[in-house]
Amino acid sequence: MTRVLAVANQKGGVAKTTTVASLGAAIQQEGRRVLLVDLDPQGCLTFSLGHDPDKLPVSVHKVLLGEVEPDVALVETSEGMSLLPANIDLAGAEAMLLMRAGREYALKRALAKLADRFDVVIIDCPPSLGVLTLNGLTAADDVIVPLQCETLAHRGVGQFLRTIKDVQQITNSELKLLGALPTLYDPRTTHSRDVLLDIADRYGLAVLAPPIPRTVRFAEASASGASVLSARKNKGAEAYRELAAALLAYWEHDKPLPTYSPEL
Template sequence: MSTTPNPSTDDRAAQAPTALGPTGRPVTRFPVPAELDSTGPARIISLCNQKGGVGKTTTTINLGASLAEYGRKVLAVDFDPQGALSAGLGVKTHDVPTIYDLVIGTVKDPREVIQGTGVPGLDVIPANIDLSAAEVHLVNEVAREQILARVLRKVRDDYDVILIDCQPSLGILTVNALTAAHGVLIPLECEFFALRGVALLVETIDKVRDRLNEDIQLDGILPTMYDSRTLHSREVLERVVDAFGDSVLETVITRTVKFPDASVAASPINQFAPSHPAAEAYRQLARELIARGAAA
């Protein structure tokens, strides 16, 4: 009587279906990056979306902290008059020089404005409501779209990555951030109305590339506030992947109360709740961007 040979463990593993992530693509295990031998010049990444409440500031804080955890020297630039990034990292925003002073030229050296944080390897240039007056000030400035680029050029050699947290608009401040950047990361809430504005933002990036910054590229679209329990979240994510393909990152940030809790504590999630899945999601994001070369 003939017998069927038992497949080996390796054979069974090879025959097993590949696990799919929320984006419907096979899950990639991005490796822990190697330590860098030297710093700078930094790659500058703008986190941009003209819709508010999509996770730009949360992503800037937690991506910055995760990159720092992997040995990168990171500068986070608060470029939003609401100053949420500064508050989320627990740094002073009043009675200290801010990004506004650098933009209007009352302070020339960014190193006089940079503050350390409670995260080793992560520094911040703070902002406050004064920044809302910058657009009026910049109207009559020569090469007004390039002012932030000139500011950051002075400290690029001090860092590996510079993250710019943009305000929710496509005004002159956001154009400055895009002109200064090498790449753009678009946090996108998994909600229908958030999806509608992405095409306009991509069009704006194309215009900036054509007219102001030919080197800028889209580093990725990051789905945020995803809730796998709702059909709406799943459908929006499916539509984003259908529309933008590989531009959509594999990492997906799920909705959790831990993010507002960490914000209240003025701490990144990887310090506030280091073993929480949300902390691992941002570590995965850091690894993915490094593997793509966007934050190497």
């Protein structure tokens, strides 16, 4: 059965796109067929995986509007993943979807047509709580919330968690919140640890392990049109490989996901 994971946070700059690309590459390296979905009109995931958003013949916006079949829009990445790419046209699609009945289900309908082709689908939701994010959450089995390990990281988290509850009650009763994923983590500082403990305490939110360390390798990888796993050995890639293995064990063998402890 295809597993669909949404990576979402209404706050930008939390390594959401990096998480989608890196997790996808790590899961693909484990022998699974992976589809990544770019739902951000800025097309950051599309660009970071080596495709120019301004030169796409077809993108996900036409898929969501039902103008083309989803397989027509698929492109391949250098690391063997498939991608439903995005560009600024998606902003127009968002406005048009608002006028349609069942607008929250557009992505779910599209992914159903690809279900036999992929083992894992990972959705990069835009940094907002609009109809595109609702599409991502409605289509997903699980959701992870990347959180930057800084004082203001939890601003808006409460509102986002309320949105997830609304989706669970209205459009996707099966959606599971797996927890927060700490990103840009610096283990040398007590500040990073304090932020994570505060998030866990304030929201009762599981904090997934391992935390993703801050490293320049992520920026270098995006500039090269590939994920951080394509670079030489680095701590960021190893952390995402560990998380990918834990997710596969959870999906396939019902093993609990590891959570963060301040002793780590």
